[in-house]
Amino acid sequence: xxxxxxYSLPFAGYFFPGNSGLSSLMLMNIYFIFAIPxxxxxxxxxxxxxxxxxxxxxxxxxWIFFSLNVVSLFALGSLMxxxxxxxxxxxxxxxxxNVDTLHIEHLYNPMQESLMNFGxxxxxxxxxxxxxxxxNFTSTENADFEIVETREGRGKTQEEAxxxxxxxxxxxxxxxxxxxxxxxxxxxxxxxxxxQKIRLQVNVPVGKFxxxxxxxxRIWLSVKEGNYQHPQAGSIYQMTADGFVxxxxxxxxxxxx
Numbered sequence: 001x002x003x004x005x006x007y008s009l010p011f012a013g014y015f016f017p018g019n020s021g022l023s024s025l026m027l028m029n030i031y032f033i034f035a036i037p038x039x040x041x042x043x044x045x046x047x048x049x050x051x052x053x054x055x056x057x058x059x060x061x062x063w064i065f066f067s068l069n070v071v072s073l074f075a076l077g078s079l080m081x082x083x084x085x086x087x088x089x090x091x092x093x094x095x096x097x098n099v100d101t102l103h104i105e106h107l108y109n110p111m112q113e114s115l116m117n118f119g120x121x122x123x124x125x126x127x128x129x130x131x132x133x134x135x136n137f138t139s140t141e142n143a144d145f146e147i148v149e150t151r152e153g154r155g156k157t158q159e160e161a162x163x164x165x166x167x168x169x170x171x172x173x174x175x176x177x178x179x180x181x182x183x184x185x186x187x188x189x190x191x192x193x194x195x196q197k198i199r200l201q202v203n204v205p206v207g208k209f210x211x212x213x214x215x216x217x218r219i220w221l222s223v224k225e226g227n228y229q230h231p232q233a234g235s236i237y238q239m240t241a242d243g244f245v246x247x248x249x250x251x252x253x254x255x256x257x
Contacts, residue, residue: 029073088161140203
């Protein structure tokens, strides 16, 4: 448990950047809220074995200290939630491509191999890494592929939330007939994490094709009958009025013929 406290401390700096005291206090509150009841359990079993009663003053002091930590955590939690009140969205059409087949390539980034994980977050040398990147495909009646990048995040106000989006570092490359994307983005040290996300949407014309050049991560395609399918490396899908059809999957390829 003590290891977990020190392990989480660097992540807390992105909740209250520039104020290590609040970050440390919040983690200490969480630590003691779990540690004190555990201590009571240990003392209870020690009492059963040794038939020795705990000094009432020590017991009362532990309960008071526990209560103070609960109150402190509630206050800091309320303060933290106030920083997530408003949501901001920023959408940008990255490209319009007049091609028959759009190739999708997942770009490897060595930052995603960080060993310090906290849910969807990872810690680098001087940056926070998030894998909240989503790539979606929808059909369109237009003749061209359209690639839209949407950034979203939260803050006390929409203006503050918008300012946090400016500190998100994300890379995707679009050239000719290819979209190369990463599944992570980074936030430099000294900036705040406020549930930022990156959403890439590819609008696919009916009748045109998507080819996956390598192993795609966290992609599920809507196919016929309301089902979803995870594309494999080298697979090719065609957009139809009813959803995607895989042209390289054995069963579906035979059905298409």
